[in-house]
Amino acid sequence: MKNIKSETEVARMARRARSAARCLATLSDTRRREVLMAAADALFEQRAVILAANERDCHAALSAVEQGLMVPALFSRLQTSERGVEEMAARVRDVARLPDPVGKVLATIELDQGLVLYKVSCPLGVIGIIFESRPDVVPQVAALALKSGNALLLKGGVEAMQTNQALVSIWRAAYSRFDEIPEDAISLLHTREDVTEMLALEDDIDLIIPRGSKEFVHYVASQSQIPVLGHGEGLCHVYIDAAADLKKGYDVAFDSKVQYPAACNAAETLLVHEALANKFLPEMIARFQSAGVEVR
Numbered sequence: 001m002k003n004i005k006s007e008t009e010v011a012r013m014a015r016r017a018r019s020a021a022r023c024l025a026t027l028s029d030t031r032r033r034e035v036l037m038a039a040a041d042a043l044f045e046q047r048a049v050i051l052a053a054n055e056r057d058c059h060a061a062l063s064a065v066e067q068g069l070m071v072p073a074l075f076s077r078l079q080t081s082e083r084g085v086e087e088m089a090a091r092v093r094d095v096a097r098l099p100d101p102v103g104k105v106l107a108t109i110e111l112d113q114g115l116v117l118y119k120v121s122c123p124l125g126v127i128g129i130i131f132e133s134r135p136d137v138v139p140q141v142a143a144l145a146l147k148s149g150n151a152l153l154l155k156g157g158v159e160a161m162q163t164n165q166a167l168v169s170i171w172r173a174a175y176s177r178f179d180e181i182p183e184d185a186i187s188l189l190h191t192r193e194d195v196t197e198m199l200a201l202e203d204d205i206d207l208i209i210p211r212g213s214k215e216f217v218h219y220v221a222s223q224s225q226i227p228v229l230g231h232g233e234g235l236c237h238v239y240i241d242a243a244a245d246l247k248k249g250y251d252v253a254f255d256s257k258v259q260y261p262a263a264c265n266a267a268e269t270l271l272v273h274e275a276l277a278n279k280f281l282p283e284m285i286a287r288f289q290s291a292g293v294e295v296r
Helices: 009-025 029-045 047-066 072-078 082-096 137-147 158-175 192-198 214-222 246-258 274-290
Strands: 105-112 115-120 126-130 151-155 186-188 207-210 237-240 269-272
Touching: 009 126, 009 151, 009 186, 009 192, 029 047, 029 082, 029 137, 029 158, 047 072, 047 082, 047 158, 072 158, 082 137, 126 137, 137 151, 137 158, 151 192, 158 186, 207 214, 237 246, 246 274, 269 274
Parallel strands: 126 151, 126 207, 151 186, 237 269
Antiparallel strands: 105 115
């Protein structure tokens, strides 16, 4: 008898995501906006569920920190709060209000008389995203994916598993309120083995986005035939030019560091034009120090 290999759960998720992506690609921007607003409302309404899940994750993570198994910065990124969940919902609404990114004519080239080539934006299909412990990544990428008509496979850090599961479940429940959107447009992977398998599913996944160290990004790219959109080492600089509006400069520089200092894209270096330095830096340094920022 011929041996037929059974389909794994990850392969099944990817196949269903591929089918769901076709549905998302046909949605109007108005409908996508409605779904995003419903998802934002669901996040806000279910914030107690999210916070309870996050508390369980943080309790386990705190033990790991005390044993030296987790760095404090990772623990800080894991934590969220009622205000944090409210910000998640607000950012989803912000994405909903953005202009439609689908179907835009990006370039036009006349190849010959009566023959015109158009470059038009369209959904990619299925995107796999691998990220660390920040729970707010889930609604951020879910909102951006839906706005652009793409399905998602997510793999977060094991330390945030319960929070991520709560967020994805809430998002899927929001999808279930709309007949034309399959819940499988977003799914959560659970283990490192799931990631290894996902990287081999080039027939069903169109793009992998890994968030993590440079070494991890290179590892993912080396293990998959799927296109990988990674990043290099962080270079989080803010530059204030001589012609800058002072108030805006203060606000941007302060927010880039203080709003979420544990984030990987929090500002590390502030550069100020020499013509503005004596006027700008004393006030800026005072603001940073009042917020507990170490200035070197």
